[in-house]
Every structure is written in structure tokens, then in C-alpha cells.
Amino acid sequence: MKLSSKSKEYNIPEYSLTGDLLSFLTCNLQYRYQNKGSLPPSRPLQLWFGEFIHGVMEEAYTEWKLKKTQFPWDWLRDIRSIEEKIDQRMQARGLYPPNPKYFTPYKTVGENEHGENPLKRIISTRIEKSINLWGKHLFPLMDSSEVLIKGLRKMPLKDKINRRSDFYCVNGVIDVISSLKINSPISKKNLIVEYLKKENFYKREYLNSDEEYEIIIDYKGMKRPQHDPKTLEHQSTWNYHEWQILTYSWLRCKQTNLKPIISGIIFYLNELLPSNEDLLVIKGDIENGKTDVKISKEDRELINDWNGNEKNFPNLSDSFKLDRSIRIIEINKKKVDKALKEFDNVVNNIEKSTVNESKGSSIKGSWKADGDKRTCDACDFRNFCNKHSDDHPQFLKIP
Numbered sequence: 001m002k003l004s005s006k007s008k009e010y011n012i013p014e015y016s017l018t019g020d021l022l023s024f025l026t027c028n029l030q031y032r033y034q035n036k037g038s039l040p041p042s043r044p045l046q047l048w049f050g051e052f053i054h055g056v057m058e059e060a061y062t063e064w065k066l067k068k069t070q071f072p073w074d075w076l077r078d079i080r081s082i083e084e085k086i087d088q089r090m091q092a093r094g095l096y097p098p099n100p101k102y103f104t105p106y107k108t109v110g111e112n113e114h115g116e117n118p119l120k121r122i123i124s125t126r127i128e129k130s131i132n133l134w135g136k137h138l139f140p141l142m143d144s145s146e147v148l149i150k151g152l153r154k155m156p157l158k159d160k161i162n163r164r165s166d167f168y169c170v171n172g173v174i175d176v177i178s179s180l181k182i183n184s185p186i187s188k189k190n191l192i193v194e195y196l197k198k199e200n201f202y203k204r205e206y207l208n209s210d211e212e213y214e215i216i217i218d219y220k221g222m223k224r225p226q227h228d229p230k231t232l233e234h235q236s237t238w239n240y241h242e243w244q245i246l247t248y249s250w251l252r253c254k255q256t257n258l259k260p261i262i263s264g265i266i267f268y269l270n271e272l273l274p275s276n277e278d279l280l281v282i283k284g285d286i287e288n289g290k291t292d293v294k295i296s297k298e299d300r301e302l303i304n305d306w307n308g309n310e311k312n313f314p315n316l317s318d319s320f321k322l323d324r325s326i327r328i329i330e331i332n333k334k335k336v337d338k339a340l341k342e343f344d345n346v347v348n349n350i351e352k353s354t355v356n357e358s359k360g361s362s363i364k365g366s367w368k369a370d371g372d373k374r375t376c377d378a379c380d381f382r383n384f385c386n387k388h389s390d391d392h393p394q395f396l397k398i399p
Helices: 017-026 028-036 045-067 075-092 122-141 191-197 200-205 237-253 276-287 297-305 318-325 333-358 373-377
Strands: 014-016 142-154 167-181 212-220 261-268 326-330
Touching: 014 017, 014 333, 017 028, 017 167, 017 237, 017 333, 028 333, 045 075, 045 122, 045 142, 045 167, 045 212, 075 122, 122 142, 122 167, 122 191, 122 318, 142 237, 142 333, 167 237, 167 333, 191 200, 191 261, 191 326, 200 261, 212 237, 237 261, 237 326, 237 333, 261 318, 276 297, 318 326
Parallel strands: 014 167, 212 261
Antiparallel strands: 142 167, 167 212, 261 326
């Protein structure tokens, strides 16, 4: 009896919108070590912040849905127990809180003689503001959270001999899917709906409709990215986030029996309580005209007069913070097609680097070190990467 030979293994590469798209665009070489080499960062500050904020906001929505707790929520009474629950889940996965400057261990929480909690840190205050400023408007509109979406696309790498597959899988997790009826009672006096109404595309197509729509929402534990009108056609964090939302919309549309997607929204939650470093960058963006958010005369004067000292931190208006923390993204076919093309380009570059390395090229010869200085300063691999070695003379220069 003749036995047939085992067929060649066929795997379809899988790429996520955040873990691959945004990571690779931040720095190709860092992506290779962390994602392909399974070398997690020793100081996962941004990873911890992001996962913590996502987890707390999802759990807060669940609590609100069950108990209908009235706003505003008290941090110690209503929010602290949620933070503890999420922190314990993350620690079980090996993710521990970073510097206590930002986050307070639970056993040290207490009140002083004035009935105040002196140990509430910046991350907890951001969470409190996120729930009380946005949550009270967002939670009533929410339909579902943490929705996994997947889809197949043709592999963009044209070299049929070297490409690993004819297709690749793209996946992502949508933080929030919101259902919205424009003229429903729940939409009246809703701040998120008011922001949507300011958009021209919203007014033109949806304002007088009785149809129910979806909104794709994503949280970012960071400040609003720089918006430079001169470089909008080039790669930038501003564009990367838009591509992410647009690709989410394409994946979501592949599912059946869905409502039309009206728009995407990104919440930059750090803007509700910017750190000293964040505000210095914001101040520079305003001075250089690299922001899309209008600022009042009063807030501009407060920022201009600020000398960078953390003790003299300006008391900016809530309206300015809210304007900077919400970003509404129009979703249409032209924009979605462009975002998908950009994603294909990223996958093409990752596949090329992967193939080059598999053929014997060195890691540094296959993957480009192209992170900015801020990325490099926080990177565990900077001591054997030449990208910013002139700024760090103590680091080794390896040819």
C-alpha cells in the first residue's frame, strides 16, 4: 500500500490592529523583539495604563448597568473597588502597577484627619474624571463592549515564491459599540450626541433620521496626538488612530444584521488630567499651530503664563479638556478603502522583514529601527540600537 506524503503546513498569518499595526509603525525593530521575539518590555508603563483603563471602564459600565449608580461617582466609595478588581486580574497575568507615583497600592489607602485621601494618584483621578465627565453620557448609549472582530484579506506581498500565505487575517477588539437613535429621548441633552451634531457629515446625513445607528468607540490612555496640517498625508500617530477606527468599521460591516455605522469616536483620557509632561507637549503644540482644538482666550493665557512648574499647574476649563479628549472620525467608503490600503502596506513590510530574516539576514538588517526619541528613551533595546546612540553616549554602538 502506498502512503501519501504529508501535505505542507499552511498557516495564515494573523495581524491585530494595535498589537501589530500600531506597534510596527512605532518602531519596526522594537516590534520584532517584543511581538515576534516574545520579549516583553521590562517597564510596560503604557501597556499597563492602557489595559487598566480599558478594564476599569468596562467594569464600571457593568456596575452601572446592574445598579444604575447615580453620577457623580465617588472614587473611594464607587470606583476604588473596581480598580482593585481589575488590578488583581492584571497581576494574575503578570502585569503589575508601575511607579507608585502614578498608582496607589490598595493596602495603603486611607483618610487623613481632614477626611481626605492624600494617596489618590494620577491614574485614579483620570479614571474618576473619565467616568463622571464621559461615562454618564456614554454608558446609556452603550450596546456592547470588548467585541472581538476578525476578517480575511489577500496577502499584499506579491512575491508568490516567498510569501507564507495567499491571505492574512486581521483582527481587533472594539472597546465599545454604541447604539444611537438620533431623535430618541436618551439622546437628548447627551454631550456625546451634542459633539456629533457639530460635525458637518452628521448634520447632512443623520440629523433628521429615525433610523438606529452604531458608533465605534475606542479609549486611549494618552494625550491627543499632534495634528499638523502640513503633514496630514504622511504617517503620524494622528493618522494611525484614524486607520484603526476605519479598519474596525470594515471588520464590523462584515458581520450580519448590523445597523449602519455613523462614525467612530476616540477618547484620549489623559486629556482630562494631563501630566506635567503632557501639558508641556500640549503647550508646544498650541504655540506651533499643531492642534485641531480651539482654545479660549482664558485657557490660552493660563497655558502661556505657566512656567512648567508642577506646583503651579494651571486650572484649565472642563470644556477645553473635554474638547481635547474627544475625537470624532467620519466613516465613509473612500476613507475606509484608504485605511485598508495602509494596513496592507504595513503587513507587506512586516512580511518582507520576516522573509528576509528567515533567509539568513540579521535581525537589525531585516527590521528598521525607526522609533522617535521618546520611544527610544523608554525602550529596553536602546543599548544595542544605533538610532539615538549619539544622544546616549553610554550606550554601545554596534555596527
